Amino acid sequence: MKQIAFSIKSTLVALLLIMSIIANGQDKKLPNIMVLATGGTIAGAGASSTGSAYTSGQVKIEAMIDAVPNIRTLANLKGEQTANVGSQDMNVAVWLTLAKRINELLADKNVDGIVITHGTDTQEETAFFLNLVVKSDKPVVLTGSMRPSTALSAEGPLNLYNAVAVAASPKAKGYGVMVVMNDEIHSAHNVKKMMTTPVQTFQSPEEGMIGSVSFGDVSFFHKPHGLNTITSEFTVEGAKELPRVDIVYGCADMSSDLIDIMVKAGAKGIVIAGVGDGNMNAGTLAAAKKAAKAGIWVVRCSRVPIGTVLVNGEVNDKEFGTICGGELNPQKSRVLLMVALQKKRSWDDMQKLFLEY
Numbered sequence: 001m002k003q004i005a006f007s008i009k010s011t012l013v014a015l016l017l018i019m020s021i022i023a024n025g026q027d028k029k030l031p032n033i034m035v036l037a038t039g040g041t042i043a044g045a046g047a048s049s050t051g052s053a054y055t056s057g058q059v060k061i062e063a064m065i066d067a068v069p070n071i072r073t074l075a076n077l078k079g080e081q082t083a084n085v086g087s088q089d090m091n092v093a094v095w096l097t098l099a100k101r102i103n104e105l106l107a108d109k110n111v112d113g114i115v116i117t118h119g120t121d122t123q124e125e126t127a128f129f130l131n132l133v134v135k136s137d138k139p140v141v142l143t144g145s146m147r148p149s150t151a152l153s154a155e156g157p158l159n160l161y162n163a164v165a166v167a168a169s170p171k172a173k174g175y176g177v178m179v180v181m182n183d184e185i186h187s188a189h190n191v192k193k194m195m196t197t198p199v200q201t202f203q204s205p206e207e208g209m210i211g212s213v214s215f216g217d218v219s220f221f222h223k224p225h226g227l228n229t230i231t232s233e234f235t236v237e238g239a240k241e242l243p244r245v246d247i248v249y250g251c252a253d254m255s256s257d258l259i260d261i262m263v264k265a266g267a268k269g270i271v272i273a274g275v276g277d278g279n280m281n282a283g284t285l286a287a288a289k290k291a292a293k294a295g296i297w298v299v300r301c302s303r304v305p306i307g308t309v310l311v312n313g314e315v316n317d318k319e320f321g322t323i324c325g326g327e328l329n330p331q332k333s334r335v336l337l338m339v340a341l342q343k344k345r346s347w348d349d350m351q352k353l354f355l356e357y
Contacts, residue, residue, distance in 0.1 A: 030168070031074075031075045031076070031113065032075065032076045032078075032110055032112050033113050033167050033168055034077075034105050034113075035077055035114075035160075036116045036117070037083075037117045038082055038084070038085065038087075038098070038118050039117075039119060040056055040117060040119025040123075041086075041120060041146065041147065042119075042149070042156040042159070042160070043057045043060075043117065044058055044150075045058035045148055045149055045150045046150050046151065048150075049150055056086035056087075057084040059149050060079075061079035062079045064079070064156075064160065065077055065079050067157060068158075068160055069157075070161075074168050075167070082094070087123060090122045092242050092338075093241075096239060096240070096242075098116070098130065099134065099236050102114055102130065102134055103133075103135050106140075111138070112138060112167075113140070113167035113168060115141050115142075115143065115160070115163045116141070116142045117143060117160065120181075120193060123202075124202075124331070125331050127177050127188035127191065128335050129339070130177045131177040131187075131189065131228045131229065131232070132336065133232070133236045134229045137173055137229060139167045139172035139175065140178070140229075141163045141164075141167045141178050141179070142163075142179045143162070143179070144156070144159065146198065155199050159180065159182070162214075162215070162216060166178065171218055171220055172220075174223075175210065175220065177228065181199075181202045182202065183214055184202065184211075184213075185210050185211035185213055185218075185220070186203075187204065187210050187225065188224070189226045189228070189332075189357070190206060190208075192204070192305065205306040206327055208222075209221070210223070210224055232357070234339045234342075236339070242338040243338055244267050244268055244269075245267060245337045246267045246269075246270050247270075248262070248270060248273065250272060250274040256283030256284045256286065258287075259290075259298075263291055268296065269298070269299065269334075269338070269341055270288070270291060270299070271299045271325070271330045271334045272299065272322075273301055273302065273330035274302055275302070275304075276302065276304065277302065277314040278300035278313070278324065279315065280300075280315075285320070288320065288322055289321060292320060297323060297350065298322045299325050299334075299337055300315060300323065300325055301329060301333045302330075305329070309326060311326070317351070318347070324351065326354050333354070336353065336357055340353050
């Protein structure tokens with residue numbers, strides 16, 4: 001009888017242990033990730049699965065999340081439709097709304113990270129803007145797709161799955177704002193859209209991607225370049241708009257009156273997408289010097305997709321009053337200048353920003 005009782009007791013203990021293990025597994029706390037949708041190709045739909053024509057922003061965020069198998073095993077997810085535009089129509093108002101909402105969410109101890117679905121055309125600009133003004137070291141990840149949801153081999157679902165995996169990963173803390181596309185993790189500072197329609201469009205040609213993610217398996221290679229998020233001095237708290245900054249595209253025999261036209265239209269800053277090492281013809285250089293002396297900030301960048309513009313290289317920046325964009329391309333230089341113009345700065349201070357961010 002004692003042996004039977006001992007056997008029954010042992011069996012009960014074993015069952016209780018198994019039930020405890022099962023219960024603990026079921027109660028395992030997943031990270032809480034917010035998915036903020038802004039529209040774009042990833043939410044687009046077309047009449048044909050093999051055609052290139054489609055309309056952006058047709059799929060709402062909850063439906064997009066529910067369409068991705070096993071995504072809820074990565075994190076507790078909530079979706080929010082912050083905007084619904086093709087990224088060609090992305091604007092400062094949406095940027096400010098996004099930044100405010102992200103900072104609100106990440107201040108909550110129950111929110112562990114943010115994923116933003118976004119069109120690819122201006123994704124690098126939104127990522128860089130948020131990299132400057134988000135005030136948290138929790139992961140913020142932008143993703144999208146090159147093919148709409150109705151297309152043959154649409155890559156949006158896997159991109160979203162991987163973006164959630166990165167945002168949910170403890171490894172991702174402190175990496176600033178990231179772009180996750182095509183199994184690659186890119187920093188907001190370096191990432192560029194390099195191709196018109198191929199899925200491998202996003203690259204970081206100067207410094208390389210900072211990591212990779214394969215079906216949710218996250219690896220990081222190196223930290224991102226420059227100051228960002230909690231190390232950034234910038235804020236848009238309370239801002240309702242940003243100063244106007246325009247871009248002039250350099251070319252052979254470029255019109256030298258374009259800078260004067262932009263100044264008259266109210267631009268507070270002008271970015272030159274110059275040729276080669278941020279160069280421009282004599283007439284445009286004279287106009288840039290005139291604008292700089294009048295208090296308009298002029299930043300020299302390059303239309304060349306890869307490489308760094310050198311301070312006092314093709315142009316003596318200190319003498320002419322221009323700022324060298326360094327590693328930043330024209331569109332990111334515009335973003336940094338817009339944010340930096342919220343306060344008065346010296347030439348040395350402004351140039352330092354373009355080298356540090």
